[in-house]
Amino acid sequence: MxxxxxxxxxxxxxxxxxxxxxxxxxxxxxxxxxxxxxxxxxxxxxxxxxxxxxxxxxxxxxxxxxxxxxxxxxxxxxxxxxxxKAPIDGRIGRALVTEGALVGQGDATQMATIQQTSTLYVNFTQSAADALRLRKAFDSGRLKRAAGNAAAEVRVVLDDGSEYPLAGKLLFADPSVDAATGQVSLRAELPNPQGVLLPGLFVKVRIVQATTEQAIRLPQQAVTRGPGGDTVLVVGADGKPAPRPVTLGGSQGSDWLVLGGLQAGEQVIVDGFQKMMPGAPVKPVPWSPPGKGAPAGAAPA
CATH class of the missing domain: 1.10.287.470 (Helix hairpin bin)
Incomplete structure (x- = not known):
């Protein structure tokens, strides 16, 4: 070099x-x-x-x-x-010294930066409050700890919303909480053989920490969040929508995970709220995400 x-x-x-x-x-x-x-x-x-x-x-x-x-x-x-010579394989940036510059023998002089991009470390945090809620859910039996390979699998979402195709693995979770932020630090290792990801890139991380057999996925727009709790509009047997409180357990993509308050087969209003009249029955139709070409309406739980 x-x-x-x-x-x-x-x-x-x-x-x-x-x-x-x-x-x-x-x-x-x-x-x-x-x-x-x-x-x-x-x-x-x-x-x-x-x-x-x-x-x-x-x-x-x-x-x-x-x-x-x-x-x-x-x-x-x-x-x-x-x-x-380069002590490691990787990609080198611009030279930080010019020809003829004096470099010290006693004090280290940085001359260039070499970065290994075939494997990257992803540093992220998790709220201590979320970690405590997750532990309480484990203790109550509402959630089960993820087992096998899925327990350490980490997925990365890029800025454009696409998911990076290769999964990483969780290396460690810091046993202490940062008193200033209330966050727990975690680190994952992510393969990057094609060099798609670059050091310093900001990404979103998805990690499997728990599984449940009772959760129901709902589009986030179907849930109304307020000081009094989270509610959804459920179509009753008479065809009239009525609010019902639900318990949320986190999100997956653009969906909420509902842990309580709904039963399989019930119909939830997702779109078309402006067309409803108070106390009037509705005619629900299957709902599909925007861009699918299907009519908006109710989504069966």
Missing amino acids: FQLDDAALRATLASAEAAVARSEAGVAQAQAQVQRNQPLADAKAISAQEWLLTQTTLKQAQADLATSKAAVMTARINLDYAAI
């Missing part, structure tokens, strides 16, 4: 290599002296002290050679550091 000025480092390497050559010559000279003195020592023609000095000189020369080779290795390592 970057190349530092390595003139001084190359000179250090050349000096270390010359020291190795000098040490090799010293070893060769010491070995030749040992070979000459070996017969003399066997014949007692030289003193034991002189023979010991000859052997010691050879060992010292060999030690000097090893030190010189280590200095060469150190010089080569320092020279390799002059060529700054």
